[in-house]
Amino acid sequence: MNPINWKITAQEGKARTGVLQTRRSTIETPVFMPVGTQGTVKGVRYEFLEDEMDARIILGNTYHLWLRPGVEVIRSLGGLHKFSTWNRSLLTDSGGFQVFSLSDLRKLSEEGVEFKSHLDGTKMFLSPEISMEIQAALGAEIVMVFDECPKGDATLEETKKSLDMTVRWAQRSKDKFNELQASGMDTGNPMQSAKWKMQNEENLKSEICNLESLSGKQSLFGIIQGAGHLNLRRESLEKTVEIGFDGYAIGGLSVGEKKSVMYEVLDFIAHQMPENAPRYLMGVGTPEDLVEAVFHGVDMFDCVMPTRNGRTGSAFVSTGRVNIRNAKFAKQSEPLDSECPCSVCKRYSRAYLRHLYQANEMLAAMLISHHNLAFFLDTMRKVRQSIKFGEFAKFRNNFRSNLKENEKNIDGE
């Protein structure tokens, strides 16, 4: 039995829409997963993510939760789901990205990575094995292997070296992962509880979801690296698939390389990834990036942009971006995006949001983050719909021409 179930329901070109079933939620793909690094999607309550936006899966981060509040705290409170009250699916990143983003604070070796905690400078050691242990304690539905993410413009030699280690780390991750699953260290399995069975009555034997075919365990995804070097991407793919995972991710994009490199890699690698497993593009991206990646056959995404940009005054809208700080919005009574169905756009004007932002009110960050997430999730909903009806090409054209229109007008006025 598998820990997850993955089924394509419609295809158009390389783009596919499908259903990913985990032990906790049914996830329609392509899907955008909001990032909740420290056990919270910054500035946005779970109530909104569940009820209004209907997000089915969010991220958590091994490194951050390991440092604070610590594995023991989370384990003793029953895992990240119980601790945070997020009962739908979770994907935890392995800390691999922090090897890249905290590069000033770490020392790398074959065994693993020594970090100086960004909180207080304490020396911490993270390895594939430790990452797997932490992720078992967190109890996510999808666990990521511990990888090394080289810089976007890494040379062939650097990338090759890094990639070889990532492959070895992937094998070690899988070995440890299996051991932990066998010994029941995962905190997240809900499938024995009567309450869960009642809630999922419909899905238990459903044609698409069929929960009874699930093992109740965590799933593990491998990560393809290789920076901008196509031959290395290919090599990484082959070696990762050889080890064998429940899903496959493309890592190491949008980490400083040129945009054209990202698209080149996507175009080259995405469709070569196993057809019958979900394909996850890590850390990407802008709405237009998502649509392009779907076009190349990607199924899953996560990105901090909706929340980070939301906090820093930048809203994503169907015509491009709105920088709410701009003086030209001071008297605009229209919402961020008049086509957006979210509760922020239904109620609040650009003028009011700008006022809140300028006045340093935390609600500004919350409302714009909320809108951005709603916009991302709604965009993915439209993407899925259009693939289902064979209209994705049309959708993609319209989407892109709306953005181009904006380049002429600047900020959708």
Added chain:
RNA sequence: GCAAGGGUGGUCGAGCGGUUAAUGGCAUCGGGCUGUAAACCCGACGGAGUAACAUCCUACAUAGGUUCAAAUCCUAUCCCUUGCA
């Protein structure tokens, strides 16, 4: 009225004879943010002028003065704060 301390660019506030429109904070304006060390970071911020420089103006309450040189020293005037009457 007397005494003491003050009046600096949108604002608060440094500077107290010698590059330079004059440190810094705030405000304002603009840009950035892609598996979150980010409610953050970067830039502009007297006026005119230039694609950008250059180059002109106008500036440290007001008016005089001393000096090669003044926001900085002197005199007068106006205003503010505090204390005493």
